[in-house]
Amino acid sequence: MSEELKRQLVETVVSHVKLREEEFVAPVVKRSAGLFELLIAIILTQNTSDKNAFKAYYNLKGRLGIIEPQSILSLSEEELSQLIRPAGMHRGRARKLIELSRSLLGHPLEEISRMSFEEARKFLMDLPGVGEKTADVLLLNMGKPAFPVDTHIKRIAARWSIGKSYREISEWFRKNFPPTRYLEIHLKLIQFGRDYCRAQRPRCDVCPVRHMCPWPGAGGRKKA
Structure with a gap:
């Protein structure tokens, strides 16, 4: 499939999806x-839905008010794990949040805003519980030129060749679109994956790109 068609698929999704x-x-x-x-909120989204992550986040927010390293460390591991239970894997996740809080105690995370994208990404990925997607989501929401790849985007990227x-997909988007558009494209592709391009029972019959899609299961265009 041509690079131009891939870009057209993305542009069509972005124009049709109401965020x-x-x-x-x-x-x-x-x-x-x-x-x-x-x-912390982004870490709570790891390997779970945003709906579950919201529940865990608001439990923690309601208990602590402002979520900062000192307030996290004021909780016992057991209480913390119960507060974030809706996000799943709560005991292991609680241990990671405590490790993260200890590592950042007295070191304001805002310092990374003065770093280059590469420096900030490396700093974040050296922290407990922070992988490349978590780092990229934070950086993207800070306005830095990151393009995170979640399970929905990875599935769509595979279907569209x-x-x-992770690196291959992220670099393709960073190469083909300007940084000012990364956040919108990232969010709309995830929503598109949730609403249409699902892993199971994709809604190809009502998909806005069904006549352009090269995926054999789409029922529209069949050839790349």
């Missing part, structure tokens, strides 16, 4: 929270 931003944890939390609290690995 429901309130369903995404990071854009909602960043409206009123600092970077540490935003990072954009790439298979």
Whole structure:
């Protein structure tokens, strides 16, 4: 499939999908929270739905008020794990949040805003519980040129022959679109994956790109 067709598929999705931003944890939390609290909220989305992550985040927010390293460390591991239980894997996740809080105690996360993208990404990925997607989501929401790849985007990218690995997919989007569009494209592709391009029972019959899609299961265009 040509690069031009891949870009057209993305552009068509972006133009058709009406974003429901309130369903995404990071854009909602960043409206009123600092970077540490935003990072905690993003970690709560790992390997779970935003719906479950919201429940865990609001449990923690209701208990602590402002979520910062000191307030996290004021909780016992057991209490913390119960507060974030809705996000799943709560005991292991609680241990990671405590490790993260200890590592950032006295070191404001806001310092990374002065770093280059590469420096900030490396700093974040050296922290407990922070992998490349978590780092990229935080950086993207800070306005840095990151393009995170979640399970929905990875599935869509595979079906459209954009790439298979995290790095390959992320670099394709960074190469083909300007940084000012990364956040919108990232969120709308996730929503498209949730609403149409699902892993099971994709809704190809009503998909806005069904006549362009090269995926054999789409029922529209069959050839790349």
